[in-house]
Amino acid sequence: MKTLNRIFLSVATLCFTSFWSPPDFAAGLMTPTDSDLPQLSIREHHVDVVIEDGYAITSVEQVFGNPHSVDLEAIYSFPIPEKAAVGEFTFWIDGQPVTGEVLEKERAREVYEAEKQAGNESALTEQDDYRSFDISVYPVRAGQDVRIRLTYIQPAHVDTSIGRYVYPLEDGGVDEQELSFWSYQDAVEERFSFNLTFRSTWPIDEFRLPRHAQANIQKLSEWEWQVSLINEAASAEDGDGETVNYLPSVVHSLDQDIVVYWRQAEGLPGAVELVSYREHDKDRGTFMMTVTPGDDLKPITEGRDWVFVLDMSGSMAGKFQSLAEGVRRGLSSLNANDRFRVILFNNHSREMTNGFLNATPGNVQNAIDLLGANQPNSGTDLYAGLEHGMRLLDSDRSSALILVTDGVANIGYTEKKDFLALLENQDVRLFSFVMGNSANRPLLESMARVSNGFAMNVSNSDDIAGKLMEATSRLTHETLHDIDVRFSGIKVSDLTPERIGSLYRGQQLIVFGHYWGNGEAQVTIDGKVSGEAKTYSTRIDFPSVETLHPEIERLWGFAMIEDLQNQMDYFGEDADIEQAIVDVAIANGLVTDYTSMIVLPEERYKELGINRLNRDRIEKEQLARQERALNGVRDNRVDHTQPMYSSPRAGHANGGGAFGPWMFLLLLPLLIQHLRGRKHQ
Amino acid sequence: MIKRNIPFLTLGLVAILLGFYFLAPDKALLFFSPTDIRAGEYWRLITGHMMHADAQHLIWNCLGLLILGTLIERFSRLDWWVTLLVGISSVSILLLSPYSHLDYYIGMSGALNTMLLMALWKEWRQNRSWWIVSIFFACMAKVVIEVNTGESIVTNISWPPYAWAHVAGLLGGVFLLCSGELARTGTRSALTTSC
Numbered sequence: 008m009k010t011l012n013r014i015f016l017s018v019a020t021l022c023f024t025s026f027w028s029p030p031d032f033a034a035g036l037m038t039p040t041d042s043d044l045p046q047l048s049i050r051e052h053h054v055d056v057v058i059e060d061g062y063a064i065t066s067v068e069q070v071f072g073n074p075h076s077v078d079l080e081a082i083y084s085f086p087i088p089e090k091a092a093v094g095e096f097t098f099w100i101d102g103q104p105v106t107g108e109v110l111e112k113e114r115a116r117e118v119y120e121a122e123k124q125a126g127n128e129s130a131l132t133e134q135d136d137y138r139s140f141d142i143s144v145y146p147v148r149a150g151q152d153v154r155i156r157l158t159y160i161q162p163a164h165v166d167t168s169i170g171r172y173v174y175p176l177e178d179g180g181v182d183e184q185e186l187s188f189w190s191y192q193d194a195v196e197e198r199f200s201f202n203l204t205f206r207s208t209w210p211i212d213e214f215r216l217p218r219h220a221q222a223n224i225q226k227l228s229e230w231e232w233q234v235s236l237i238n239e240a241a242s243a244e245d246g247d248g249e250t251v252n253y254l255p256s257v258v259h260s261l262d263q264d265i266v267v268y269w270r271q272a273e274g275l276p277g278a279v280e281l282v283s284y285r286e287h288d289k290d291r292g293t294f295m296m297t298v299t300p301g302d303d304l305k306p307i308t309e310g311r312d313w314v315f316v317l318d319m320s321g322s323m324a325g326k327f328q329s330l331a332e333g334v335r336r337g338l339s340s341l342n343a344n345d346r347f348r349v350i351l352f353n354n355h356s357r358e359m360t361n362g363f364l365n366a367t368p369g370n371v372q373n374a375i376d377l378l379g380a381n382q383p384n385s386g387t388d389l390y391a392g393l394e395h396g397m398r399l400l401d402s403d404r405s406s407a408l409i410l411v412t413d414g415v416a417n418i419g420y421t422e423k424k425d426f427l428a429l430l431e432n433q434d435v436r437l438f439s440f441v442m443g444n445s446a447n448r449p450l451l452e453s454m455a456r457v458s459n460g461f462a463m464n465v466s467n468s469d470d471i472a473g474k475l476m477e478a479t480s481r482l483t484h485e486t487l488h489d490i491d492v493r494f495s496g497i498k499v500s501d502l503t504p505e506r507i508g509s510l511y512r513g514q515q516l517i518v519f520g521h522y523w524g525n526g527e528a529q530v531t532i533d534g535k536v537s538g539e540a541k542t543y544s545t546r547i548d549f550p551s552v553e554t555l556h557p558e559i560e561r562l563w564g565f566a567m568i569e570d571l572q573n574q575m576d577y578f579g580e581d582a583d584i585e586q587a588i589v590d591v592a593i594a595n596g597l598v599t600d601y602t603s604m605i606v607l608p609e610e611r612y613k614e615l616g617i618n619r620l621n622r623d624r625i626e627k628e629q630l631a632r633q634e635r636a637l638n639g640v641r642d643n644r645v646d647h648t649q650p651m652y653s654s655p656r657a658g659h660a661n662g663g664g665a666f667g668p669w670m671f672l673l674l675l676p677l678l679i680q681h682l683r684g685r686k687h688q
Numbered sequence: 689m690i691k692r693n694i695p696f697l698t699l700g701l702v703a704i705l706l707g708f709y710f711l712a713p714d715k716a717l718l719f720f721s722p723t724d725i726r727a728g729e730y731w732r733l734i735t736g737h738m739m740h741a742d743a744q745h746l747i748w749n750c751l752g753l754l755i756l757g758t759l760i761e762r763f764s765r766l767d768w769w770v771t772l773l774v775g776i777s778s779v780s781i782l783l784l785s786p787y788s789h790l791d792y793y794i795g796m797s798g799a800l801n802t803m804l805l806m807a808l809w810k811e812w813r814q815n816r817s818w819w820i821v822s823i824f825f826a827c828m829a830k831v832v833i834e835v836n837t838g839e840s841i842v843t844n845i846s847w848p849p850y851a852w853a854h855v856a857g858l859l860g861g862v863f864l865l866c867s868g869e870l871a872r873t874g875t876r877s878a879l880t881t882s883c
Contacts, residue, residue: 212848273848306723480791662850663795665745666752673826674755674804680819681759681811 040080040143047071047081050152051198052261054174059206059635060282060643061297061517062562063163063172065091068156071147072196078146080123081153084139086175088161089448089464092565093140093598095158095625098130098606104156107132107604108612108621109596111589115603118615119143122607130155130606134598137449160558160565165271165299167480167513168658173466174201174265201236201265206640208280210272218263218468230640234267266468277301277652279530279545280643283522284559287552291521293559294549296530297643298516301652304485304536311405312363313347316396318412320353320387334378338371348399349374352392354385354418362399387412390420390429393454397433406435407460413442416450423450423576427457436460453576459488459509480659481511487534487541492518497528497549503566505573510534513657519563525551532651545651555635557627564595572600596621697768698757702750705796708738709746715739720793722784736783737776739794741847749796756803763810771864775802778860779853790850798853801831805861831855 038046051070056063065088073079096107107130110118115131122129123145130144140157147153163170201222205211210229216222216236225233277300285292315334338347346363350356359377364370389412400406420426430437437458439451442465455462461481490507502520510516516532531544571588575581585601592602604621612619635641712718720736721729740746761768779798782788804827812820834851 270848659791662790662793662853663741663745663797663847665795665849666748666797666800668748669830670827671748671751671755673823673830674752676819677759677807677811677823678755680815680817681762 038082038084039075039147040082047073047147047153049195049261052195052200053198054201054265056172056174056201056203057205057632057636058163058170058172058203060208060556060641061163061280061295062160062282062558064158064160064558064632065174066095066156066158068154070197071153071155073147073149073151073153076149078148080143080145081147083142083144083155084135085157086139086177087134087137087448088159088173088175090565091159091161092561092595093132093134093157093159093604094561094596094621095156096130096132096142096598096604096606097156097158098128098144099154100128100606100608104154105606105609106622106625107606108617108619109593109598109602109604110617111593112601112603115605118605118607119145122611127611128608129611132157132598132604132606134600134603136600137447140598160561162295162517162562164515164517166477166515168271168273168275168656169477170269170271172203172267173464173468174267175466176261176264177466195238195261199236199238201234203234203267204636205232205234205269206230206635207269207271208641208643209275212270212272215268215270217266217268219265228640229272232269236265264466264468266466271656271658273658274655276650277654277656278644279547279646279651281547281549281645282556282559282643283550283553284556285550285553287554291523292525292549292553293521293563294519295559295562296518296520296547298518298532298651299656300487300510300514300516300543301654302512302657303652303654304487304512304657306484311345311407312401313345314350314396314400314406314408315347316350316352316392316408316410318353318387318389318392318410319351319381319383321384322387322413323383334375338366338374346404347374348396349378350392350396351378351381352388352395353383355388356391356395358395363401386418387416388418389416390426391418393426393437394429397429397435400433400435402434408435408437408458410437410439410451411442412439412451413446415447423453424579426450426454427576430454430457433458439463440465449572453573456506456508459486461511477513480513480657484512485536486511487536490516490532490534492516493531493533494520494522495529495531496546497526498523499528501563501567503563503570505570519559519566521563522549525549530651543651545646545649547645555631555638555641557624557631561595561597561624564591564597567591568597568599593620596624693762695758695761697765698754698761701757701772702753705738705740705746705750705753708735709740712739720780720783721791722788723791725784733780734776736793737779737796737799740796741794745795745847749800752800753796753803756800756807759807760803760810767806767810771803771806771861772799774860774864775799775857778802778856778863782852782856788852793850793853794847795853798857799860801854801857802861802864805858806864809861809865828858831858 048071049069050072051068053068055066055068058064067085069083071081071083073081097104098107099105109115112133116133119129119131126146128146130142132140132142135141142155142157144153144155163172205214207230211232214224214226214232214234216224216234219236221236223235223237225235227233278298280297280299281294282297283292283294317334334349338349345366347360347366348363349359351359359381360370360374364374393408393410396408396410416426435458437454437460439455439460439462441448441451441462448462448464451462454460463477487510488508490510492502492507499520499522502518504518507516507518522528527546527548529544529546531542534541568588568591571584571591575584588599589601591597592599596604598604605617607615607617708715708718717729718732718735718739720732720739725732740749757768760771776799779793782798783790783793808820808824808827811817831851831854834849835855
């Protein structure tokens with residue numbers, strides 16, 4: 008346990024400190040396709056986030072100015088937030104907001120190019136693999152502004168009673184070609200605002216924005232909080248409702264992720280929550296079940312072999328000294344009966360340690376010295392690094408790979424299926440620390456799932472101590488493996504994720520699905536802890552009508568597409584699965600690798616025979632959001648009568664105490680009394 | 689007997705608290721963590737009490753230490769050391785016992801409560817003022833409220849409050865005063881008998 012604590016302390020330290028220096032690149036900006044022209048200016052940037060009922064809805068509205076004397080086509084690009092389903096893109100045409108429709112990717116591109124050729128206004132949102140969402144807009148009129156709005160939905164997880172939301176703004180800086188592309192002004196010239204509204208079934212102790220101390224955090228009640236970051240000009244307008252004359256000054260730079268944490272009250276029970284959506288006249292409903300387990304996993308005491316697999320590609324150059332320091336601390340704190348290896352990789356992999364070494368002070372010091380003599384450079388052959396790390400594993404000892412990377416696999420084997428096959432052949436857990444917004448998150452997450460490990464995302468703006476506690480908490484306790492979720496008493500189908508794998512201490516289990524009929528159903532979760540079978544069950548009620556959460560359908564669609572994509576990762580390209588992804592994406596209005604979102608003037612939709620399915624869905628969602636705001640906080644817990652867990656949920660259980668101003672006021676008379684007494688003497 | 693010396697010990701300890709807060713490169717290695725202490729990281733038994741979560745936490749504890757530490761140190765430097773050690777030990781025993789569920793603890797306030805009791809006792813013996821009694825009851829009321837509500841009064845630090853550490857510190861103070869009185873009574877009886 009000591010070893011685990013120390014190693015993950017060091018790795019978390021490494022992750023944070025290794026890219027602690029101020030980031031150079033920002034994301035979420037608009038640039039002319041003609042690279043000879045300078046970028047468009049960002050005049051306004053407004054972010055509205057609502058987190059309630061287990062998911063977050065983020066709306067980003069931006070105004071860009073074209074300072075040039077010619078009309079041009081521009082591209083707006085932003086990093087893909089974690090598990091984000093983009094379902095709404097709005098482009099203002101002739102001063103009116105027009106929402107987009109999802110089509111197959113090729114067809115959407117054809118329509119956009121044809122409209123552009125004809126000189127018509129149009130916009131196209133495409134997904135560039137795991138890297139970014141790219142939005143092409145034409146035309147951006149000379150000397151005029153462009154206004155766009157983008158909305159995405161993502162599940163809002165809580166881990167060990169701490170919730171985390173990230174608004175990603177930093178570009179990871181891992182692609183050499185992109186570095187030049189992104190190296191431009193990233194400042195909002197006029198108005199910036201970030202508003203977050205939070206409503207929770209569970210009482211919240213505190214909110215925290217570690218890198219934005221200027222944020223205004225308001226506690227409306229234990230269950231309802233508001234956070235805002237607004238520049239002065241925007242505040243003035245909000246206050247008196249009058250137009251403000253803005254000066255062209257820099258008010259906010261889009262170069263730092265906004266990370267928001269919230270901490271649930273201590274001692275809350277393990278629980279099951281259900282959020283569903285079913286219209287009046289529909290047989291089928293959609294649900295999201297969130298299971299927060301009770302804290303019943305025991306601490307682990309056995310020792311392990313540790314293999315550090317470290318990314319030494321060129322993108323790590325500015326982070327190397329800190330990386331070396333982090334590894335030094337990790338190695339220095341191993342027990343003498345632990346063993347370690349260190350593998351470095353860039354264009355190829357190489358071992359620094361010549362097989363497993365006992366963690367004696369001499370071996371550790373040698374390894375530290377050797378690491379310091381290396382310099383990061385070249386590309387990223389991730390496969391070679393992992394493959395090398397898996398050699399010489401001893402089947403008699405527990406082994407774990409700690410992968411630290413900020414990049415993508417761009418040399419050697421780069422296909423996901425090759426990585427998955429590599430991990431499936433070995434009995435080793437992979438714990439990945441994914442640094443920044445440009446890493447190949449889908450690949451790293453899939454690998455972690457196959458190995459029953461985990462991938463932890465780390466932002467520059469995260470709290471080091473917090474991420475340490477999260478990693479340590481997971482790795483110092485037993486894990487619930489081979490999880491299976493069953494429903495009886497009601498017809499339930501299309502469950503996703505198809506394979507749940509493992510749950511670490513503090514993690515929530517989130518399952519989406521469809522249901523038919525209504526009434527009470529038995530839900531059972533089976534799994535294994537250290538080889539022993541474990542079963543948890545309760546009875547929950549599925550409603551006949553529930554219209555407050557239409558977004559659940561998009562979230563189900565997104566999760567289902569992830570499952571289908573995982574199937575293709577295992578079995579290779581498959582036309583049927585691709586078609587299934589397209590069907591789910593179009594039905595739920597989602598941008599994917601196979602579908603894009605096109606925005607056209609209203610009349611052109613009709614002329615081109617494009618149904619306004621997404622517009623109708625968006626209207627429904629907006630109405631539901633208004634209704635939810637009026638209703639306030641809801642209790643989504645469904646296992647009140649028969650709790651699934653008898654123990655409270657896991658928490659970091661940390662504490663401190665301060666004397667505080669109250670005590671200081673009490674002590675002052677004591678001091679005065681003392682001084683008077685002294686004088687009297 | 690009150691001395692007029694500069695309270696070097698108190699000022700030194702305040703400097704150490706500031707040093708830990710501003711200079712420690714990896715604070716998480718210094719938190720009081722029962723699991724890590726049992727695994728051999730014994731320095732956490734001391735450093736955990738010297739760490740602070742944020743500026744507010746640090747400032748209030750340093751101010752409390754400056755007042756209480758100075759008062760005790762002016763009476764006796766030996767008492768200062770004994771009180772600090774008993775305070776830290778009392779809180780540590782609680783945190784290592786099955787009654788505490790905490791994974792991590794930081795802060796000086798538990799040990800400060802031992803110092804509080806010692807300072808009040810010394811002032812009482814010196815002045816016999818009703819002020820001392822009032823302060824004592826007000827402090828006890830604060831601790832009782834914190835234990836019952838689970839929240840700190842007025843203070844809002846970034847870690848959850850753990851009022852039981854204050855109770856442990858007070859119990860340490862009670863132990864210290866009782867054992868001090870017993871020792872003194874014993875000495876007095878021995879002297880009387882020998883006379």
